[in-house]
Amino acid sequence: MSAPGIFTPPTPQNEPIKSYAPGTPERAELKARLKELEGERIRIPHVIGGKDVYSDETFEAVEPHHKSHVLADVSKAGPEQVQQAIDAARDAHGEWSSMPWHERAAIFLRAAELLAGPWRATLNAATMLNQSKTAHQAEIDAVCEMVDFWRYNAEFIVRIYSEQPYSPTGTWNRMEYRPLEGFVFAVSPFNFTCIGGNLSSSPALMGNTVVWKPASTAAFSAYFLMRVLQAAGLPDGVINLVYGSGSTVGNAALASPELAGIHFTGSTEVFNGMWETVGTNISSYRNYPRIVGETGGKDFILAHPSAEAEAVATAVVRGSFEYQGQKCSAASRLYVPSNIWPEVKERLVADVATIKMGDPSDFENFMGAVIDSSAFETHTNAIAEARSAGAEVLTGGSTDDSEGYFVQPTVITTEDKGFRLLRDELFGPIVTTYVYDEKRWDDTLRLVDDTAPYALTGAVFATDRSAIEEAHEALRYAAGNFYVNDKPTGAVVGQQPFGGSRASGTNDKAGSMWNLIRWVTPRTVKETFLSATDYRYPFLAPDGDGRVT
Ligand code: NAD
Numbered sequence: 359m360s361a362p363g364i365f366t367p368p369t370p371q372n373e374p375i376k377s378y379a380p381g382t383p384e385r386a387e388l389k390a391r392l393k394e395l396e397g398e399r400i401r402i403p404h405v406i407g408g409k410d411v412y413s414d415e416t417f418e419a420v421e422p423h424h425k426s427h428v429l430a431d432v433s434k435a436g437p438e439q440v441q442q443a444i445d446a447a448r449d450a451h452g453e454w455s456s457m458p459w460h461e462r463a464a465i466f467l468r469a470a471e472l473l474a475g476p477w478r479a480t481l482n483a484a485t486m487l488n489q490s491k492t493a494h495q496a497e498i499d500a501v502c503e504m505v506d507f508w509r510y511n512a513e514f515i516v517r518i519y520s521e522q523p524y525s526p527t528g529t530w531n532r533m534e535y536r537p538l539e540g541f542v543f544a545v546s547p548f549n550f551t552c553i554g555g556n557l558s559s560s561p562a563l564m565g566n567t568v569v570w571k572p573a574s575t576a577a578f579s580a581y582f583l584m585r586v587l588q589a590a591g592l593p594d595g596v597i598n599l600v601y602g603s604g605s606t607v608g609n610a611a612l613a614s615p616e617l618a619g620i621h622f623t624g625s626t627e628v629f630n631g632m633w634e635t636v637g638t639n640i641s642s643y644r645n646y647p648r649i650v651g652e653t654g655g656k657d658f659i660l661a662h663p664s665a666e667a668e669a670v671a672t673a674v675v676r677g678s679f680e681y682q683g684q685k686c687s688a689a690s691r692l693y694v695p696s697n698i699w700p701e702v703k704e705r706l707v708a709d710v711a712t713i714k715m716g717d718p719s720d721f722e723n724f725m726g727a728v729i730d731s732s733a734f735e736t737h738t739n740a741i742a743e744a745r746s747a748g749a750e751v752l753t754g755g756s757t758d759d760s761e762g763y764f765v766q767p768t769v770i771t772t773e774d775k776g777f778r779l780l781r782d783e784l785f786g787p788i789v790t791t792y793v794y795d796e797k798r799w800d801d802t803l804r805l806v807d808d809t810a811p812y813a814l815t816g817a818v819f820a821t822d823r824s825a826i827e828e829a830h831e832a833l834r835y836a837a838g839n840f841y842v843n844d845k846p847t848g849a850v851v852g853q854q855p856f857g858g859s860r861a862s863g864t865n866d867k868a869g870s871m872w873n874l875i876r877w878v879t880p881r882t883v884k885e886t887f888l889s890a891t892d893y894r895y896p897f898l899a900p901d902g903d904g905r906v907t
Contacts, residue, residue: 365460367467367516370509372850373474373502378493378721384479385721388493391479392719395429395487396421402432402581404439404601407446408594413439417601419578422490423717423727423762429487432577435602440569440610443598447541447567448616450595455537455565459519463512466563469590470508473501477586481579485551488578490726490762492718495681496551498848500579504552506851507869511563514871523882530885535878537565539645540618542877543611544597545604545632546580547624548573548729549684555583556868557621558597564877566618568597571607573624575729604628612636619648619877623686623868626653626783626812626861648876652856652863654783655686655814657837657846660806660829661702662820663695663796669843670694670819671705674789677817677845679713679767682728683787686862687815687839687847690789691780693806695796703752710753710767717762727762728786734763737786740779744770744790749777754787781810799825803832814858815839815846838865 376384402419403410413433421427435443454462473481478501485496523531542561546554558570572580584599600607611617612635620636622629629651636647659677661670677689694702715725728734738757745751754768770779771791779790794802806816816837818829826842833840838858839849849856855870857863866873 361458361460367460367463367512368509370506370513370852372852373505373509375494375497375502378497385493387479388482389719391483392486395480395483396427396719399428400430402430402577402601404433404435404443405584405588405597405599406439406443407449407598408588411439411442417574419488421487421762422575422729423764425759425762429578430581432574432581432601435600435607437606437610439600439602440607443569443600444541444611444614444616446595446598447569450593451541451567454562454567454593454596457565459515459565462563462565463515465591466508466559467512469586469592470505472586472589473508474505477582477589480582481551481586484579484582486718489548489551489576489729490718491681492723492726493721496718500551500583503550503851504555504583507552507556508559510852510869511560511874514874515563517871518875518878528887530887532883532885534881534883535564536881537561538618538648538877538879540616541614542566542568542619542621543617544568544570544621545608545624546570546572546576548575549681549686551576551579551583553623553868554580557623558599559587560874561619561621561877562592562596564874566877567595569611570597570599571604571611572599572601574601574603577601608632609635612639615642615644617643617647618645620650622651624651624653629653629863645879650864650866650873650876652686652858652866652868653861654785654812655688655858655862656691656781656783656810656812657687657689657815658691658693658806659689659817659819659846660693660802660833661695661698662799662818662822662825662829663697664822664825665695665698665819666821667698667701668705670698671702671709673817673819673845674706674769675709675713675767677847678789679710679725679787680847682725682765683789684729684733684785685847687849687856688785689817689846690784691810692789692791693802694791694793695799696793697796699793706769707753710769713767715764715766725767725787727764730763731759733786734759734765736784737765737788740784740786740788741768741770744772744779747772747774747777749774749779749790752791775805776809783812799828803829807833807836811861812858813837813860814862815841817841817844817846819843835859838862838867
């Protein structure tokens, strides 16, 4: 029974970022939790229909910075478990989709408070250990951004539901924001714990039921996030979490006639493959699946001759190397004019030399390891390629996987403006620089726009206002998140809705009502208070004098 009232959820606030500075209580609590989680080796089940389901086949969740340390043995799904998850989602759909929206929202708002409070240290510790994030990087992802998604989405739902058509006297026109018919398949990447939480929970908030497959390299933190949702009272079967190989789980899910939507974040290549599969299967689906995907990037920092060199260098260090460059928004190509390059270069080299890299449990480290052996190989090969192509490795350039997958923060400079490392996404701590003639600003704007297929984030640095205006115009489609005199990373929910176009995705803007709107299929209802009782319109009546005019 629904409660009478038009309810307003609490006004969302961004969750404050804790400092973890020496002597703070959060630092002590986090260190203790890191030790506990590191000291055990757990078994991780799928969660299907609210039940823990263990598979015979498992894979190991390890620490990227200490690759022989196993955190958990994770259940690995086959097609039959994916089908169980689809069945559980179907069974839960009726009750969940007709639950009053404020009840659904209250569950996620409670999850936000659990995460901001008693679960904070656990999610941070799990993300640090499993994805090799520093305390700060884990905090802004697994806690603050996740909390922000849940708090803000509760407000966005009201904005969507409030969008109603005009009703002239005598009728009432209504829009009903029905959830999709079928299940939503949420597929998340390794690099942000909160992306997995948002991809699965934003369709659920709108009344959908979900099958969620996280990246295997982020299984450990996904497991704890699911526990938070269960503790918040999420009914069984609303989100069904299965781990396993992308193609095994993906092919089974995409083959289902009940597929109603895909909520994906990951590489362009995988997303393209899923879209092709949907195309092949299109006549077997009951509905046209909604396809939402945020994919790769080759994000730029472009400095104008009027830019402040220190600001540019700082933006590169933070924007390219935090979390080892494994952010879809990380700056990986840099365009600097010849007049300020000597100063930017000197500053970059000096700053990078002070960066400490290692186990994130040691809080002095600014960087951890890259996620796995395949990423390590990609970066090692890219650096070798730069050397053999005659590009200069300005700083960094060495890699070491004896203990964990460590890649030094690396700045490469090239004189070849079409060099592959200026075009292809590497997803690691490598930034490639092209120094342009300070008189060729206009050409450089075109170069930035044309070089890479992606259009996710980009930053322009200038003090000359007309240059900022020119960049705005010339780079209109080069980035979905565009920054002026700031690094291109660190989008905040409620402040900078996130996503890009071209090869970077469908640009449905995570952390905004534009994303949530993809998870509903509206029904328009027209009600007439006095129904017509005669089919004849007045114009059909004969003229009074019988003359034809
Ligand atoms: P990935 O594409 O390798 O994997 C993403 C997910 O897809 C994983 O869960 C994986 O198991 C799954 N997958 C793989 N093959 C599949 C298949 N055939 N069917 C279904 N699912 C399949 O990406 P990743 O390495 O985890 O993450 C890095 C990538 O994500 C980078 O390209 C990065 O730019 C991108 N990313 C983009 C954004 C954004 O908002 N645009 C945010 C974060 C990451």
